[in-house]
Amino acid sequence: MGFEVETVIKIAAYTGGGIAMGLGAVGAAIGEGYTAARANIAISRNPEISGDIFKSMLVGQAVAESASIFALVIAILLLFMDAATPSLLKAAAFLGAGLSMGFGAIGSGIGSGYPGGEACFGISQQPAADSQLTTNMLIGSAVCQTPAIFSMVVALMLIFIDFGNAPLTPTWAAFIGAGLSMGLAAIGSGYGGGLAAGASCEGISRSPQSVTNVTTIMLVGQAVSQTPSIFGLLISFILMFKSFPESSMLATPMALLGAGLCMGFGGIGPGIGNGMAAEGAVRWVARNVEHSNELMRIMLVGQAVSQSTAIYAMVVSLVLIFVV
Amino acid sequence: MGELGKLHQLIIPVFGHNITINLEVVVMTWIVFALLIILGLFASYKRKILPRPIQTLGELIVSMLYGLTEDALGKELAKTYAPLICALFMFLLVSNWLGIIPHLEEPTKDLNTTLGLGIMGFFIAHYAGIRSKGFKAYIKEYFQPIFFMMPLNLIGEVAKIVSISFRLFGNIMGGSIIILVVSYLTYSLVLPPFLYGFFALFVGTIQAFVFTMLTVVYISVQVK
Amino acid sequence: MAIEGAEIVKAAAFIGAGLSMGLGAIGPGVGEGMVAAKACEAIGRNPKEAGLLTRTMLVGQAVSESTGIYSLVVALLLLFVV
Numbered sequence: 001m002g003f004e005v006e007t008v009i010k011i012a013a014y015t016g017g018g019i020a021m022g023l024g025a026v027g028a029a030i031g032e033g034y035t036a037a038r039a040n041i042a043i044s045r046n047p048e049i050s051g052d053i054f055k056s057m058l059v060g061q062a063v064a065e066s067a068s069i070f071a072l073v074i075a076i077l078l079l080f081m082d083a084a085t086p087s088l089l090k091a092a093a094f095l096g097a098g099l100s101m102g103f104g105a106i107g108s109g110i111g112s113g114y115p116g117g118e119a120c121f122g123i124s125q126q127p128a129a130d131s132q133l134t135t136n137m138l139i140g141s142a143v144c145q146t147p148a149i150f151s152m153v154v155a156l157m158l159i160f161i162d163f164g165n166a167p168l169t170p171t172w173a174a175f176i177g178a179g180l181s182m183g184l185a186a187i188g189s190g191y192g193g194g195l196a197a198g199a200s201c202e203g204i205s206r207s208p209q210s211v212t213n214v215t216t217i218m219l220v221g222q223a224v225s226q227t228p229s230i231f232g233l234l235i236s237f238i239l240m241f242k243s244f245p246e247s248s249m250l251a252t253p254m255a256l257l258g259a260g261l262c263m264g265f266g267g268i269g270p271g272i273g274n275g276m277a278a279e280g281a282v283r284w285v286a287r288n289v290e291h292s293n294e295l296m297r298i299m300l301v302g303q304a305v306s307q308s309t310a311i312y313a314m315v316v317s318l319v320l321i322f323v324v
Numbered sequence: 325m326g327e328l329g330k331l332h333q334l335i336i337p338v339f340g341h342n343i344t345i346n347l348e349v350v351v352m353t354w355i356v357f358a359l360l361i362i363l364g365l366f367a368s369y370k371r372k373i374l375p376r377p378i379q380t381l382g383e384l385i386v387s388m389l390y391g392l393t394e395d396a397l398g399k400e401l402a403k404t405y406a407p408l409i410c411a412l413f414m415f416l417l418v419s420n421w422l423g424i425i426p427h428l429e430e431p432t433k434d435l436n437t438t439l440g441l442g443i444m445g446f447f448i449a450h451y452a453g454i455r456s457k458g459f460k461a462y463i464k465e466y467f468q469p470i471f472f473m474m475p476l477n478l479i480g481e482v483a484k485i486v487s488i489s490f491r492l493f494g495n496i497m498g499g500s501i502i503i504l505v506v507s508y509l510t511y512s513l514v515l516p517p518f519l520y521g522f523f524a525l526f527v528g529t530i531q532a533f534v535f536t537m538l539t540v541v542y543i544s545v546q547v548k
Numbered sequence: 549m550a551i552e553g554a555e556i557v558k559a560a561a562f563i564g565a566g567l568s569m570g571l572g573a574i575g576p577g578v579g580e581g582m583v584a585a586k587a588c589e590a591i592g593r594n595p596k597e598a599g600l601l602t603r604t605m606l607v608g609q610a611v612s613e614s615t616g617i618y619s620l621v622v623a624l625l626l627l628f629v630v
Contacts, residue, residue, distance in 0.1 A: 022570060
């Protein structure tokens with residue numbers, strides 16, 4: 001094409017950095033806005049304890065900020081790092097890293113806002129449960145950020161690992177596909193985890209003595225609803241580390257790109273759905289502690305069934321990678 | 325801006341492989357140890373019934389963390405694990421605050437520190453689980469609720485380590501990067517201390533608390 | 549194509565800056581709007597506390613703004629420094 005390798009790498013790095021920070025800022029801001037909104041309603045209900053509510057709001061927003069801080073780290077790395085071994089492949093890797101972190105921070109950002117908001121509202125209804133609510137809010141929104149952390153791991157790997165002498169086509173599509181797969185799949189899981197955490201804070205405010213049961217089922221529900229993002233992570237790893245033979249047909253890189261898109265988009269729905277299931281279960285465990293075992297069983301079965309489309313997406317991705 | 329990636333490293337060649345020690349991070353960790361030991365000695369030196377300010381501070385911290393551990397683990401187990409949790413929290417708190425002192429850097433800015441602490445927490449949680457439930461019941465947990473969930477459960481456990489380590493690393497590293505970049509772009513005297521206050525003090529405290537709480541919660545999930 | 553290498557890099561930097569600030573403005577916009585809406589509802593329920601509620605709303609909006617500021621910083625870096 002007449003461009004130098006360094007130029008193409010810089011192009012990809014800057015575009016990737018812009019995407020990473022741009023998309024990464026979306027989720028956290030919406031989540032923090034939701035927290036502040038609920039805190040306002042809470043203060044209007046109960047102005048005397050506005051100091052406590054205010055403190056909880058700030059703490060919750062600080063934890064939800066983490067997702068965009070990860071995006072900032074990746075963006076700055078992309079802007080200022082010089083690639084050790086310049087090759088056109090690195091350009092594709094940088095773009096993939098930007099995509100992965102950018103998309104990945106959206107869901108977790110929005111999700112982390114829910115527990116903060118519900119905790120602030122819960123403090124206004126039940127001021128005595130203040131410390132338990134704050135603790136639960138911190139745990140819930142921290143675990144809810146796990147998909148964004150996976151995205152950051154994939155982005156860091158794409159930036160720093162030297163992929164040696166892999167052939168340019170079709171590996172460029174493999175890297176961009178890896179970024180898309182992890183990034184998109186993290187949207188659903190992040191949002192779903194947030195739903196579960198929010199419901200747990202609401203439940204604790206209604207019945208503070210059920211804290212241990214509610215926390216346990218929240219953690220289990222969040223862990224299962226992170227499974228679609230783990231599938232996305234797996235496909236990312238396979239795309240990054242499998243060695244593809246050199247091929248000059250158009251079909252092969254498009255197949256790898258398609259695998260990334262398939263797993264990426266396929267993880268969004270099941271992630272949100274699993275989160276809704278966990279939310280319902282957590283909400284009703286707080287109201288009905290004696291039946292928490294049955295509720296957990298039904299939640300797990302329901303989540304397993306609603307993950308079926310994610311499994312189909314993973315199967316199709318694997319077929320696209322290995323068979324085509 | 326090139327100093328983002330520079331790190332003083334000590335490379336020792338052993339039997340053909342290289343052992344790399346990040347010298348700066350290790351020295352910073354020793355400084356944290358020294359500060360904590362001095363604080364502890366001062367707080368408990370000549371304990372009186374009517375305490376002096378430093379002793380009150382020490383008692384306040386210990387009682388708060390002991391209460392947290394008891395809430396999650398129950399009275400008997402809390403006696404075994406509370407010292408660990410207190411030590412973990414104090415170490416993380418002082419490490420995250422170390423960046424305020426000029427020329428010193430937080431040891432948690434390096435992935436090795438946080439990953440090491442995460443793996444330690446993981447092993448302790450599983451050891452506690454095996455000791456309290458017995459080996460057979462512990463293995464059976466992985467096969468709940470359906471048989472083929474086993475690989476997913478295993479991956480979930482590893483994911484827990486990855487997530488708490490990277491979360492702490494990302495937050496602290498991100499804070500220091502923002503401060504570096506903003507100081508580079510603006511020539512203000514007011515903005516950097518304000519930023520330091522927010523990122524190092526506020527976010528550092530919260531992240532230390534979150535890391536500690538998650539470790540406690542993981543231990544409690546294993547021993548139930 | 550007789551386009552210079554350095555030109556294209558500048559072009560890409562500008563596109564990156566545009567993406568960064570453009571997309572980054574979505575989030576704070578939506579978030580702060582939510583805060584304002586709920587603050588209005590809150591003041592409607594309890595008009596005596598208008599001062600406290602306005603203060604809380606502004607602080608909440610300021611924290612939500614911070615991600616927009618990160619995007620601005622990255623965009624400025626792309627425009628002027630690289």
